[in-house]
Amino acid sequence: xxxxxxxxxxxxxxxxxxxxxxxxxxxxxxxxxxxxxxxxxxxxxxxxxxxxxxxxxxxxxxxxxxxxxxxxxxxxxxxxxxxxxxxxxxxxxxxxxxxxxxxxxxxxxxxxxxxxxxxxxxxxxxxxxxxxxxxxxxxxxxxxxxxxxxxxxxxxxxxxxxxxxxxxxxxxxxxxxxxxxxxxxxxxxxxxxxxxxxxxxxxxxxxxxxxxxxxxxxxxxxxxxxxxxxxxxxxxxxxxxxxxxxxxxxxxxxxxxxxxxxxxxxxxxxxxxxxxxxxxxxxxxxxxxxxxxxxxxxxxxxxx
Numbered sequence: 103x104x105x106x107x108x109x110x111x112x113x114x115x116x117x118x119x120x121x122x123x124x125x126x127x128x129x130x131x132x133x134x135x136x137x138x139x140x141x142x143x144x145x146x147x148x149x150x151x152x153x154x155x156x157x158x159x160x161x162x163x164x165x166x167x168x169x170x171x172x173x174x175x176x177x178x179x180x181x182x183x184x185x186x187x188x189x190x191x192x193x194x195x196x197x198x199x200x201x202x203x204x205x206x207x208x209x210x211x212x213x214x215x216x217x218x219x220x221x222x223x224x225x226x227x228x229x230x231x232x233x234x235x236x237x238x239x240x241x242x243x244x245x246x247x248x249x250x251x252x253x254x255x256x257x258x259x260x261x262x263x264x265x266x267x268x269x270x271x272x273x274x275x276x277x278x279x280x281x282x283x284x285x286x287x288x289x290x291x292x293x294x295x296x297x298x299x300x301x302x303x304x305x306x307x308x309x310x311x312x313x314x315x316x317x318x319x320x321x322x323x324x325x326x327x328x329x330x331x332x333x334x335x336x337x338x339x340x341x342x343x344x345x346x347x348x349x350x351x352x353x354x355x356x357x358x359x360x361x362x363x364x365x366x367x368x369x370x371x372x373x374x375x376x377x378x379x380x381x382x383x384x385x386x387x388x389x390x391x392x393x394x395x396x397x398x399x400x401x402x403x404x405x406x
Contacts, residue, residue, distance in 0.1 A: 126208055126209055127208060127209030127210060127241070127242055127243060128205060128206050128208060128209075129199075129202055129203065129205065129240060129241040129242075130187075130199050130200065130201040130202045130203070130204070130205030130241075131144075131199065131205070132144055132145075132190075132198055132199045133145045133149075133151050133197055133198070133199070133200065150194075150196040151196055151197040151200075152195060152196055152197065153197065153399075154172075154174075154189045154191075154197045154200040154201070155172060155174055155189065155394075155399045155400060155401070156174045156175065156176050156177065156187075156399060157174060157175040157176070157396055157397055157399065158172045158173060158174050158175075158189075158380075158394040158395070158396070158399070158400075158401065159173055159174075159175060159215070159216045159217075159380050159381055159394055159396060160172075160173045160215075160216060160217050160218045160227075160341070160380060160381035160382075160383070160394055161173065161218065161381070161382065161383040161392050161394050161401065162218045162219055162220050162225070162383045163220070163383050163384060163385045163386065163392070164220060164238060165386055165387060166238075168192075168193060168387055169190050169191065169192065169193075169198055170190070170191040170192075170193065170195075170383065170385065170392055170401075171188055171189070171190060171191075171202075171218065171220075171225065172188065172189040172191060172394060172401065173186075173188055173215040173216070173217075173218045173227055173394075174186060174187050174188065174189060174204075174215075175214050175215065175216075176204075184207065184211075184212070184213055185204065185207075186204060186212040186213055186214060186215050186229075187201045187202075187203060187204025187205070187212070188201075188202050188203035188204060188212075188215075188225075188236075188241070189201065189202065190202045191401070193385055193387065193388045193390070195401055195403060202241050203236060203241040209243060210243060211234075211243075211246060212227075212229060212234060213229050213230055214229055214230055215227040215228070215229045215234065216228055216229070216255065216256045216257070216258075216381070217255070217256055217257040217258040217268070217269075217300070217301065217381050218258065218381070218383075219258050219259055219260045219266075220238060220260075221260035221261075221262070221264065222260075222262075222264060223237070223238050223239065224236065224237065224238055224244065225237075225238050225241075226258055226260055226266060227258065228255035228256065228257075228258045228268050229255075230252075230254060230255065231248055231249055231252040231253065231254075231255065232246055232247060232248050232249065233245075233246070233247045233249060233255075233258070233266060233268065233280055234246050235247075245284070247280060247284050247286070249268070249278050249280060249286045250286065251270075251274065251276075251278075251288065252268075252270050252278060253270060253272045253273065253274070254270060254271055254272035255268045255269065255270050255271075255278065256268075256269045256270070256271040256298070256299050256300075257269040257298070257299050257300040257301035257311070257312070257342075257381065258301055259301040259302050259303045259309065259310075260303070261303055261307060262307070263282065264282035265279065265280070265281055265282060266279070266280040267279055267280075267289060267301050267303075267309050268280065268301065269298035269299055269300070269301050269311060270298070271297050271298060271299055271314065274288075274291065275291070275295050275296065275297060275298055275315075276288050276289075276290060276291040276295065276298070277289045277290045277291075277295070277298055277301070277309070277311055277322075289309070289322075289326055290311075290322055290326045292320070292322075292326070292328060294313075294318060294320055294328060294331065295311065295313065295320070296313045296314070296315030296316050296318070297313060297314035297315035298311050298312070298313060298314070299311075299312050299313065299314040299339055299340050299355075299381075300312035300339060300340050300341045300342040300352070300353075300381055301342070302342045302343065302344050302350075303344075304321065304344050304348070305344070305346065305348060307324065308321050308322060308323055308324070308329065309321070309322045309323075309324070310322075310342060310344065310350070312334070312339035312340065312341070312342045312352055313337075313339050314337075314338055314339055314340060314355065314356070315337070316337050317333050317334045317335070317336060317337040317338075317339065318331055318332075318333060318334075318339075319331070319332040319333065319334055319339065319342070319350060319352055319363065332350065332363045332367050332369070333363075333367070333369060334352040334354065334361040334363065334369065335354075335359060335361040335369050335370070335371045336354040336356075336357040336359050336361070336371075337354065337356065337357070338354040338355050338356025338357050339352050339353070339354060339355075340352075340353045340354065340355035340379065340380050340381055341353040341355075341379070341380060341381040341382035341383075341393065342382075343382060343383065343384040343391060345384070347365070348364070348365040349362060349363065349364055349365070350362070350363040351363075351372070351382070351384075351391060353376070353379040353380065353381075353382050353393060354379060355378055355379055355380050355396070358374060358375050358376045358377055358378070358379050359371050359373065359374045359375075359376070359379070360372050360373040360374075360376070360379065360382075360391065360393070360404065372404065373402075373404050376393055376395065376402050377395055377398050378395045378396035378397060378398055379393050379395065379402070380393065380394045380395065380396050381394060382394070388405075389405065389406050390403055390404060390405050390406060391403070391404040391406065
């Protein structure tokens with residue numbers, strides 16, 4: 103989570119879906135250089151490259167390709183150009199593709215992506231007041247949906263049927279629901295929400311929301327009723343990962359810890375001292391948590 107800049111919005115009561123751009127989208131190349139003959143040469147296997155981040159806020163894991171996708175806001179937050187991008191990383195943190203989405207701006211609008219999620223061959227990310235959807239294999243933009251009433255969406259999660267739940271951390275402090283047909287509504291404005299941040303779907307298809315304003319981890323059923331409240335060890339919650347056995351891992355972006363919460367609500371701390379521990383993801387093949395560290399331009403790795 104970071105301080106979201108002021109944005110002027112024209113609010114409409116109708117859903118606004120933007121068409122795809124007329125320019126041709128081009129995905130970026132894996133780490134490579136142009137040789138003296140003008141040919142692209144990919145890095146040799148004895149080279150590892152690390153880095154490629156510019157304010158990485160969230161990540162997600164593509165198990166089909168065994169790659170980590172890191173969302174980078176670029177310089178846009180510093181009143182710079184619209185240059186947000188998505189990096190592809192190997193599980194050891196070395197770079198596969200520095201700028202996979204965002205190698206060029208042709209056919210792309212991506213300003214300040216925060217939370218991200220993968221579902222049914224698609225990459226989802228929230229970008230201020232828009233939900234952006236990309237093809238997971240090619241990076242091709244598929245849809246861009248404006249969510250009326252949003253002022254800074256942050257966390258995002260997707261159910262099996264393609265319904266999206268996104269937190270709005272700035273006023274109004276609510277959780278939005280975006281249906282597969284693109285229509286949106288306020289899913290919850292419950293009084294327990296305090297700077298809602300990370301969002302996840304649990305094993306029963308409930309919606310779990312992490313507060314940044316306190317240490318609550320709130321579980322809503324699909325009707326919007328609060329059915330459970332857990333508590334992380336520290337406030338300032340940001341990322342959340344839910345395991346198959348129901349265990350929750352929650353980062354504190356303000357205090358740098360990772361809490362482990364079991365199904366009975368018992369909490370312990372598995373890691374501390376991670377500056378700006380943001381919206382993490384779970385690498386299900388290597389069994390590790392991957393934690394973007396915002397303005398530290400880095401990712402942290404915790405083996406489970």
